[in-house]
Amino acid sequence: xxxxxxxxxxxxxxxxxxxxxxxxxxxxxxxxxxxxxxxxxxxxxxxxxxxxxxxxxxxxxxxxxxxxxxxxxxxxxxxxxxxxxxxxxxxxxxxxxxxxxxxxxxxxxxxxxxxxxxxxxxxxxxxxxxxxxxxxxxxxxxxxxxxxxxxxxxxxxxxxxxxxxxxxxxxxxxxxxxxxxxxxxxxxxxxxxxxxxxxxxxxxxxxxxxxxxxxxxxxxxxxxxxxxxxxxxxxxxxxxxxxxxxxxxxxxxxxxxxxxxxxxxxxxxxxxxxxxxxxxxxxxxxxxxxxxxxxxxxxxxxxxxxxxxxxxxxxxxxxxxxxxxxxxxxxxxxxxxxxxxxxxxxxxxxxxxxxxxxxxxxxxxxxxxxxxxxxxxxxxxxxxxxxxxxxxxxxxxxxxxxxxxxxxxxxxxxxxxxxxxxxxxxxxxxxxxxxxxxxxxxxxxxxxxxxxxxxxxxx
RNA sequence: GUGAUUGUAGCUCAGUCGGUUAGAGCGCUAGAUUGUGGAUCUAGAGGUCGUGGGUUCGAGCCCCAUCUUUCACCCCA
Numbered sequence: 001x002x003x004x005x006x007x008x009x010x011x012x013x014x015x016x017x018x019x020x021x022x023x024x025x026x027x028x029x030x031x032x033x034x035x036x037x038x039x040x041x042x043x044x045x046x047x048x049x050x051x052x053x054x055x056x057x058x059x060x061x062x063x064x065x066x067x068x069x070x071x072x073x074x075x076x077x078x079x080x081x082x083x084x085x086x087x088x089x090x091x092x093x094x095x096x097x098x099x100x101x102x103x104x105x106x107x108x109x110x111x112x113x114x115x116x117x118x119x120x121x122x123x124x125x126x127x128x129x130x131x132x133x134x135x136x137x138x139x140x141x142x143x144x145x146x147x148x149x150x151x152x153x154x155x156x157x158x159x160x161x162x163x164x165x166x167x168x169x170x171x172x173x174x175x176x177x178x179x180x181x182x183x184x185x186x187x188x189x190x191x192x193x194x195x196x197x198x199x200x201x202x203x204x205x206x207x208x209x210x211x212x213x214x215x216x217x218x219x220x221x222x223x224x225x226x227x228x229x230x231x232x233x234x235x236x237x238x239x240x241x242x243x244x245x246x247x248x249x250x251x252x253x254x255x256x257x258x259x260x261x262x263x264x265x266x267x268x269x270x271x272x273x274x275x276x277x278x279x280x281x282x283x284x285x286x287x288x289x290x291x292x293x294x295x296x297x298x299x300x301x302x303x304x305x306x307x308x309x310x311x312x313x314x315x316x317x318x319x320x321x322x323x324x325x326x327x328x329x330x331x332x333x334x335x336x337x338x339x340x341x342x343x344x345x346x347x348x349x350x351x352x353x354x355x356x357x358x359x360x361x362x363x364x365x366x367x368x369x370x371x372x373x374x375x376x377x378x379x380x381x382x383x384x385x386x387x388x389x390x391x392x393x394x395x396x397x398x399x400x401x402x403x404x405x406x407x408x409x410x411x412x413x414x415x416x417x418x419x420x421x422x423x424x425x426x427x428x429x430x431x432x433x434x435x436x437x438x439x440x441x442x443x444x445x446x447x448x449x450x451x452x453x454x455x456x457x458x459x
Numbered sequence: 460g461u462g463a464u465u466g467u468a469g470c471u472c473a474g475u476c477g478g479u480u481a482g483a484g485c486g487c488u489a490g491a492u493u494g495u496g497g498a499u500c501u502a503g504a505g506g507u508c509g510u511g512g513g514u515u516c517g518a519g520c521c522c523c524a525u526c527u528u529u530c531a532c533c534c535c536a
Binding site: 003005008056058059061062099127129131132133134135136137138141142143144309318319320321322344345346347348349350373375406407408409410411412413414415421423425435437439440445 | 460492494495496497509527528529530531533534535536
């Protein structure tokens, strides 16, 4: 007998887990709504052409392609040689969505005539990646995106950062919000004379606290940077201190780079504005910090301005939230000059972080449940009527479906955290009063009419 | 894609140097208790030791392959 299984990197969610997950979803959703974002959904699958080339070479490889079926598959097979390089894209024309940002860009272009810009949307849906699963990495997971599209204002960046602080404050998860700017990174590459090596530089810098300075420099050399460029980079690698101190170093060394100066201007505006809003003071008690982190690279190649990433302080985990500004994502789909900025929470990782650091999940105060014992026979019709009455009064009520032994029925009530068990046998029905047992309490059994009972627990 | 790692009852795991009939706890079913759950006691069901080959008189244990689990790198939520 083959045991059933599920695809790797996917999970079942049992009632207990789902309650906790929903607590996180609801927290995020509440903040999004409160900040004026509107929900949309897009299909689980997109055309492969919509997704390909948007996430870099690595990303393309991780897209779950959907095999063509039937006649189309047969003709594709006969046309493409087995070893042909592009055979994957020839055998597939659809794919599961890889993230929510690119489908959103596609949505904006397709619905541009109905949308009033700036458009603030949020979207909470699963995405799929053909990755090797490991700690904190799944092949199916949820993203919770909020984006503003059609506005260049840096006030959007500020609002998104405030939303991040709200969400993690409400969840009571201390985090560090790391902020950087793509223009700053480009500026650095420019002033050290290796403008086209910007990606290599940021990937190497990203590893600074993992592999150390010497290794980083070795890797830079390996990636083809000149010795003089590496020497010129050192001040940036040694960047330390508070925001103002970092800023002074950057300003001093960025005189020759227009794009670098622009990056400094943007990041300074965001920090200063948040400062005058007392952002740090407001969220300090929740353990939420904001810092400028030059080592933050973020692989997605469509970011052009601010980039941000959030890490939990209590547990070592990948980033649990990320985002940034993309100036021309819709341009690929034919709508020019529309800038967007957004963030994305990774619910699955937030859940893992909360579990591992022993956080309490404030599951919603649930209404008490009521179960009516099933004695079988004629009484059951009356019991169904009682159940109907209870449900109409907004009470979570059910009857046990089988006339099983009482032990079994009460055991069910116990395991399911049902608070009240109602006995309505022939005697009770005859005198119009049911017997109510309150589980997990010393309270004596009560004899009440069903109306009195409803009034008692739901006045 | 690279390198490790795991698999024995529904679940968590023992299983000695390769040796006779593969164990425990939890869970499940039933009873002790005829219309009252949780605690206790008793009994019972439940296994092709991931799968397929091989070595051996003999394999849960050794070898090969394959699938699976988990982890690191890469990348990322």
